[in-house]
Amino acid sequence: MARETAKLLIVDDDRNLLELMKMRLESSGYVVTAAPDEDEAKAAVVTQAFDLAILDLQLVHQDGISLMEELRRVAPGLPAIILTAHGSIESAVEAMTRGAFTYLTKPFDARELILHVERALENRKLASEVDRLQGLLSERYDFKNIVARSGAMQAVLETVSRVAKTDSTVFVRGESGTGKELIARAIHLASNRGGKSFVAINCAALPETLLESELFGHEKGSFTGAVRTSKGLFVQAHEGTIFLDEIGDMPLAIQAKLLRVLQERQFYPVGSEKPVDVDVRVIVATNKNIEELVKQGQFREDLYYRIHVIPVELPPLRERRDDIPVLVDVFLKKFSGQMNKKMKGLTPAAMQRLMLHDWPGNVRELENTIEYAAAMAEQDVIGEDLIPLEKCAVEEAIKPLKEARENFEKKYLVRLLELTRGNVSSAAALAGRYRADLYNLLKKYVINPSDFKKD
Numbered sequence: 289m290a291r292e293t294a295k296l297l298i299v300d301d302d303r304n305l306l307e308l309m310k311m312r313l314e315s316s317g318y319v320v321t322a323a324p325d326e327d328e329a330k331a332a333v334v335t336q337a338f339d340l341a342i343l344d345l346q347l348v349h350q351d352g353i354s355l356m357e358e359l360r361r362v363a364p365g366l367p368a369i370i371l372t373a374h375g376s377i378e379s380a381v382e383a384m385t386r387g388a389f390t391y392l393t394k395p396f397d398a399r400e401l402i403l404h405v406e407r408a409l410e411n412r413k414l415a416s417e418v419d420r421l422q423g424l425l426s427e428r429y430d431f432k433n434i435v436a437r438s439g440a441m442q443a444v445l446e447t448v449s450r451v452a453k454t455d456s457t458v459f460v461r462g463e464s465g466t467g468k469e470l471i472a473r474a475i476h477l478a479s480n481r482g483g484k485s486f487v488a489i490n491c492a493a494l495p496e497t498l499l500e501s502e503l504f505g506h507e508k509g510s511f512t513g514a515v516r517t518s519k520g521l522f523v524q525a526h527e528g529t530i531f532l533d534e535i536g537d538m539p540l541a542i543q544a545k546l547l548r549v550l551q552e553r554q555f556y557p558v559g560s561e562k563p564v565d566v567d568v569r570v571i572v573a574t575n576k577n578i579e580e581l582v583k584q585g586q587f588r589e590d591l592y593y594r595i596h597v598i599p600v601e602l603p604p605l606r607e608r609r610d611d612i613p614v615l616v617d618v619f620l621k622k623f624s625g626q627m628n629k630k631m632k633g634l635t636p637a638a639m640q641r642l643m644l645h646d647w648p649g650n651v652r653e654l655e656n657t658i659e660y661a662a663a664m665a666e667q668d669v670i671g672e673d674l675i676p677l678e679k680c681a682v683e684e685a686i687k688p689l690k691e692a693r694e695n696f697e698k699k700y701l702v703r704l705l706e707l708t709r710g711n712v713s714s715a716a717a718l719a720g721r722y723r724a725d726l727y728n729l730l731k732k733y734v735i736n737p738s739d740f741k742k743d
């Protein structure tokens with residue numbers, strides 16, 4: 289915010305001081321409204337938007353702190369500096385705990401006043417930047433930014449939006465890159481906990497002891513390296529959501545602790561005998577077959593039933609190919625924006641490559657493919673040369689039916705002769721054809737049965 293445009297409200301019943309402050313602040317380039325009493329101050333915030341209020345602690349009818357609170361009902365988040373009398377430490381502390389930005393003890397000189405005002409305004413600028421970024425983030429994880437054209441994904445979104453507001457544990461399953469974390473964040477943001485923290489941890493990324501202290505915290509000195517007491521992620525996620533990724537890799541000892549959290553909303557930090565209460569919503573994810581892990585004794589059955597409350601299955605991208613064009617569109621917009629390019633789209637051949645690929649890395653792989661293409665593109669349309677996917681996929685590109693049928697027949701005949709070791713009678717029987725028909729086909733494709741005879 290440019291200094292000249294910052295608008296300040298000052299309230300003090302000492303008219304001399306009020307006038308003096310107004311002059312000083314105006315000479316520093318601020319636009320100042322001076323109010324000698326509460327009523328004028330309240331009237332002013334109704335008609336104008338201020339960037340900062342400076343309030344004397346002792347006013348005629350009320351104190352400056354309660355006035356600050358009243359003004360904020362009209363102007364939420366209005367930063368305030370409270371002017372306190374010399375020696376009234378207690379009021380200064382109270383002002384701060386009730387949300388004043390800072391306090392200034394009378395008497396103060398002009399330099400001090402300006403310094404405090406500058407700092408408060410700088411802080412407000414930062415705070416609004418944080419708000420803006422948070423707005424951007426929440427937009428990114430909003431349901432509306434999750435591409436779901438396919439029926440399968442629409443069903444997922446329907447489940448997810450229905451359960452978001454509950455506190456039930458959600459169990460997200462899907463191959464890597466299918467959007468498990470995206471869904472988890474979207475659930476969090478759509479829940480009543482959306483304003484609180486979302487904490488994510490990958491259970492496969494840390495060895496057992498570290499994972500345990502990361503999750504549950506530890507007392508200072510509870511193990512070598514524990515030089516400080518740490519609260520742990522469950523405490524960080526208090527009133528919010530914790531996302532336990534790769535839950536299938538959680539060691540059994542930690543599974544027991546997690547079970548206790550889910551059952552009793554309580555746990556013991558490492559090396560501590562004092563239980564900690566937490567209120568967290570748990571979302572877990574895995575790309576493993578957890579039922580199989582339960583059978584093998586690597587995952588606790590009781591924990592499985594506790595977490596498997598609302599299962600959400602994210603289908604692999606190859607099973608929801610109708611999402612591909614929309615995803616391509618979204619990613620192309622995103623990257624051309626970031627790269628300051630004006631990309632129009634893909635050639636039909638490039639799109640066909642995308643539609644036919646198997647996408648083992650799912651949406652993330654598609655996203656990377658588009659990022660690469662957008663970065664490399666020299667024109668505003670992406671051609672197939674910029675979609676370097678493995679050959680197998682390209683080989684399967686759509687061909688005219690006649691050609692496709694011939695390819696198939698040829699492969700089929702070879703397989704048939706391999707199985708029957710070049711015995712045409714057996715091959716004909718297997719194929720349900722007369723020997724003569726089969727001979728004709730073999731001739732057409734120039735296949736020699738004796739090549740398949742093995743001794």
Ligand SMILES: Nc1ncnc2c1ncn2[C@@H]1O[C@H](COP(=O)(O)OP(=O)(O)OP(=O)(O)O)[C@@H](O)[C@H]1O
Binds near residue numbers: 462467471575
């Ligand atoms: N339906 C979707 N719509 C838009 N973007 C998506 C969608 N699904 C996934 N993405 C994007 O794909 C990328 C991978 O998603 P995410 O990290 O959530 O997957 P994941 O299943 O957690 O992967 P991993 O198993 O590798 O951890 C992210 O950039 C995400 O924003």
Ligand SMILES: [Mg+2]
Binds near residue numbers: 469
């Ligand atoms: Mg993930």
